[in-house]
Amino acid sequence: MPSLQDQLRGRVYSTDHGELCPDCRQPVAECHCAENAEQARLAELDGIVRLRRETSGRKGKGVTTVSGVPLPDAELKALAKQLKKVCGTGGAVKEGVIEIQGDHRERLKTALETLGYTVKLAGG
Secondary structure, three states: OOOHHHHHHOOOOOOOOOOEOOOOOOEHHHOOHHHHHHHHHHHOOOOEEEEEEEOOOOOOOOEEEEEOOOOOHHHHHHHHHHHHHHHOOOEEEEOOEEEEEEOOHHHHHHHHHHOOOEEEEEOO
């Protein structure tokens, strides 16, 4: 986040370029913050896909999360769609983590291993 001095020196309001990005202060059309964040997320992954069953915050309903998949967002959504078809359930992609409804760790493990990923079962 920019310092207070930078914020006070910056442009207050302009209609020249439309909406400005709050992080880099560039016009939204020229902003690269989302791309840089995606590249940083991909750079910190270790190449191991982790499968975890989670129930916290879901009123006791189990969800299988798939994290650590080294794919950009568009390809991650396509993989999630493919995995949901394998399990026959619903799910979503949230912040780079695929959530599949129900406990399908073994099915997902075999499906991901056939796609060439190194898979580990994590958590209980």
